[in-house]
Amino acid sequence: MAITIRDVAKEAGVSAATVSRVLNNSGYAHEDTRKAVLDAIQKLNYKPNEVARSLFKQKSKLIGLILPDITNPFFPALARGVEDHLREEGYRLIIGNSDEQLKQEIDYLDTFIQHNVVGIIASVNEAHSDMLKDLKIPVVMLDRTIENLPAVYADQFEGGKLAAEKILELGSKEITIIRGPVEVRPVYERFVSSFQTLRQAAVKINVLDSELTFQGASKSVKMLFDAYPNTDGILACNDIVAVAVMNEAQRAGRKVPEDVQIIGYDDISICELVYPGLSTIRQPAYEMGAKAAEIIIKKVNREILPYIHCKLPVQFIERESTRKVGK
Amino acid sequence: MAITIRDVAKEAGVSAATVSRVLNNSGYAHEDTRKAVLDAIQKLNYKPNEVARSLFKQKSKLIGLILPDITNPFFPALARGVEDHLREEGYRLIIGNSDEQLKQEIDYLDTFIQHNVVGIIASVNEAHSDMLKDLKIPVVMLDRTIENLPAVYADQFEGGKLAAEKILELGSKEITIIRGPVEVRPVYERFVSSFQTLRQAAVKINVLDSELTFQGASKSVKMLFDAYPNTDGILACNDIVAVAVMNEAQRAGRKVPEDVQIIGYDDISICELVYPGLSTIRQPAYEMGAKAAEIIIKKVNREILPYIHCKLPVQFIERESTRKVGK
DNA sequence: CCCCTATCTGGAACCGGTTACACATTTAGT
DNA sequence: ACTAAATGTGTAACCGGTTCCAGATAGGGG
Numbered sequence: 230m231a232i233t234i235r236d237v238a239k240e241a242g243v244s245a246a247t248v249s250r251v252l253n254n255s256g257y258a259h260e261d262t263r264k265a266v267l268d269a270i271q272k273l274n275y276k277p278n279e280v281a282r283s284l285f286k287q288k289s290k291l292i293g294l295i296l297p298d299i300t301n302p303f304f305p306a307l308a309r310g311v312e313d314h315l316r317e318e319g320y321r322l323i324i325g326n327s328d329e330q331l332k333q334e335i336d337y338l339d340t341f342i343q344h345n346v347v348g349i350i351a352s353v354n355e356a357h358s359d360m361l362k363d364l365k366i367p368v369v370m371l372d373r374t375i376e377n378l379p380a381v382y383a384d385q386f387e388g389g390k391l392a393a394e395k396i397l398e399l400g401s402k403e404i405t406i407i408r409g410p411v412e413v414r415p416v417y418e419r420f421v422s423s424f425q426t427l428r429q430a431a432v433k434i435n436v437l438d439s440e441l442t443f444q445g446a447s448k449s450v451k452m453l454f455d456a457y458p459n460t461d462g463i464l465a466c467n468d469i470v471a472v473a474v475m476n477e478a479q480r481a482g483r484k485v486p487e488d489v490q491i492i493g494y495d496d497i498s499i500c501e502l503v504y505p506g507l508s509t510i511r512q513p514a515y516e517m518g519a520k521a522a523e524i525i526i527k528k529v530n531r532e533i534l535p536y537i538h539c540k541l542p543v544q545f546i547e548r549e550s551t552r553k554v555g556k
Numbered sequence: 557m558a559i560t561i562r563d564v565a566k567e568a569g570v571s572a573a574t575v576s577r578v579l580n581n582s583g584y585a586h587e588d589t590r591k592a593v594l595d596a597i598q599k600l601n602y603k604p605n606e607v608a609r610s611l612f613k614q615k616s617k618l619i620g621l622i623l624p625d626i627t628n629p630f631f632p633a634l635a636r637g638v639e640d641h642l643r644e645e646g647y648r649l650i651i652g653n654s655d656e657q658l659k660q661e662i663d664y665l666d667t668f669i670q671h672n673v674v675g676i677i678a679s680v681n682e683a684h685s686d687m688l689k690d691l692k693i694p695v696v697m698l699d700r701t702i703e704n705l706p707a708v709y710a711d712q713f714e715g716g717k718l719a720a721e722k723i724l725e726l727g728s729k730e731i732t733i734i735r736g737p738v739e740v741r742p743v744y745e746r747f748v749s750s751f752q753t754l755r756q757a758a759v760k761i762n763v764l765d766s767e768l769t770f771q772g773a774s775k776s777v778k779m780l781f782d783a784y785p786n787t788d789g790i791l792a793c794n795d796i797v798a799v800a801v802m803n804e805a806q807r808a809g810r811k812v813p814e815d816v817q818i819i820g821y822d823d824i825s826i827c828e829l830v831y832p833g834l835s836t837i838r839q840p841a842y843e844m845g846a847k848a849a850e851i852i853i854k855k856v857n858r859e860i861l862p863y864i865h866c867k868l869p870v871q872f873i874e875r876e877s878t879r880k881v882g883k
Numbered sequence: 884c885c886c887c888t889a890t891c892t893g894g895a896a897c898c899g900g901t902t903a904c905a906c907a908t909t910t911a912g913t
Numbered sequence: 914a915c916t917a918a919a920t921g922t923g924t925a926a927c928c929g930g931t932t933c934c935a936g937a938t939a940g941g942g943g
Contacts, residue, residue, distance in 0.1 A: 246895095250932090277670065284605075290667075302825075343607075503799065504803040504831075558899095560900080573924080589922080
């Protein structure tokens with residue numbers, strides 16, 4: 230059906246082997262021959278079949294990406310970072326949403342391998358590490374970490390600490406931490422770090438649990454101000470929860486940031502769109518994705534890499550849900 | 557390296573052809589043989605190589621998806637709908653963000669085909685239709701339409717009309733429509749429909765242009781209330797712009813919905829998280845994605861489909877950025 | 884002018900599946 | 914019991930590239 234390398238060979242009056250050599254710049258090819266082949270390729274609009282290539286070479290131009298849920302606004306930025314960087318190098322992305330389910334992760338992993346992907350970028354729970362352990366292709370963890378695997382992630386410890394320090398510095402006295410699911414490692418870490426930092430200060434601390442999703446967040450947050458009527462500072466486990474809290478605060482007639490300050494986590498795009506703008510801890514999601522892509526490509530090319538952990542810095546983004554520094 | 561069909565054949569004491577027949581339930585296979593093969597597969601944990609299969613059969617288990625930008629919150633829902641439905645049927649997704657750029661669309665399209673994808677789901681501008689016209693594999697348009705290609709999309713005409721009718725019904729007298737980029741067809745259609753509906757009423761109409769992105773929205777909307785100080789109703793081209801408008805309204809000291817009502821478009825997840833909750837026109841994004849996946853699978857299986865256009869209904873979601881009906 | 888090497892090219896095997904076909908063995912029908 | 918049809922299995926070719934190897938030609942040095 231489609232144009233094959235033998236069609237090109239015939240058109241150029243050479244053998245398939247020669248076309249292949251011209252195509253890959255491998256071995257010798259006389260200048261005239263090369264030109265004839267290139268012309269034939271042009272004329273027939275030939276595009277080599279990646280599948281055949283992949284079968285013989287035992288390696289494709291595909292990278293598999295496993296993410297918890299692309300519907301959670303933190304992950305599209307990661308994915309975009311990965312994809313943009315990968316594209317420049319000629320790689321394509323097969324993507325799978327796992328919903329944090331081991332079964333789905335394994336399912337995608339298996340089929341990725343069946344498709345000869347040359348590398349895997351995964352954002353999965355450490356408890357599921359077994360499936361990634363003895364793969365014959367490189368794996369890079371993204372956002373999450375698993376022992377002995379290279380990883381790109383943001384500094385949760387610093388992030389949690391930073392959020393706590395800021396809210397203390399800005400004068401909150403009874404602080405409620407909204408803790409996300411403890412199974413999600415980075416979310417748990419930022420909680421622990423915030424908690425420890427707050428504990429060293431003379432403030433009251435409340436802890437409330439919440440899902441990370443849109444649906445879960447509004448529910449968990451409903452009773453917040455009934456349960457802790459005197460809370461005047463809130464550290465949310467992510468921006469979605471923070472926005473839900475802001476919503477609830479306004480509903481409860483509390484002014485943000487005058488009555489209650491709120492700090493989110495992630496710095497997803499909506500932060501600067503909501504009113505008041507949401508102060509937050511920024512994770513450089515796009516850069517994390519791009520970095521993971523960069524590492525996986527190096528690994529695929531068998532470059533030897535000195536480091537295996539790439540911890541990116543977070544920063545406090547001041548908007549309007551916290552009081553102005555120095556006020 | 558990996559286990560091949562011949563390894564399984566040797567283990568089971570049969571030929572590769574027999575293993576293949578058992579695997580695919582094609583041709584005959586004695587019950588004992590079948591069992592021996594299945595045992596061998598189990599024992600060796602054999603997973604057939606999709607690449608080899610794809611090469612011979614000239615068709616893979618891959619579908620290509622081209623979206624403008626996964627970072628825009630409307631698209632992840634689409635993608636998720638596609639993926640979830642595809643997964644159930646054993647298909648995987650190669651994904652590409654185009655940023656509406658023809659060059660990138662073509663680039664992805666070409667490589668998708670090189671990878672033997674069996675179908676394409678695309679959300680691209682009608683002006684770029686040429687590249688999709690004479691493909692030998694099925695194409696389904698998603699969110700956008702192109703003549704003569706099957707498409708799944710939401711009813712923009714109805715959506716634009718609905719938004720206009722609602723805001724009239726709820727009493728706004730000077731209505732500002734924020735028009736998105738006119739090149740983006742569905743966005744333009746909803747504008748036209750709103751505009752036409754409003755024109756039949758005795759109200760003043762303003763039109764303001766804006767990008768659809770987070771970055772663009774806040775900028776475009778900055779001068780809104782200076783330019784149209786008497787506007788008391790706003791129809792935004794999407795929810796992001798609507799949220800930016802809400803932000804700006806509150807910043808300008810105008811109460812929503814008392815002083816100014818706002819209706820968004822899309823019903824992305826943040827709508828119910830912001831304060832006040834954003835009334836909007838809901839497009840069933842997840843369902844659209846799932847439907848597109850369903851159609852592409854049927855097409856791949858050479859089912860003959862009676863319809864080629866699947867227009868899904870939109871609905872008005874009432875939240876708090878509009879006054880209560882009947883008040 | 885000869886030999887050695889560098890350059891150039893095609894044939895054939897290979898990657899790991901699938902399937903057409905040939906051949907062998909059952910099973911069934913009369 | 915004898916043939917015809919149904920069942921069961923292996924061999925080999927094929928999908929579209931890549932690469933090893935052998936053979937051919939050209940170029941360079943002595």
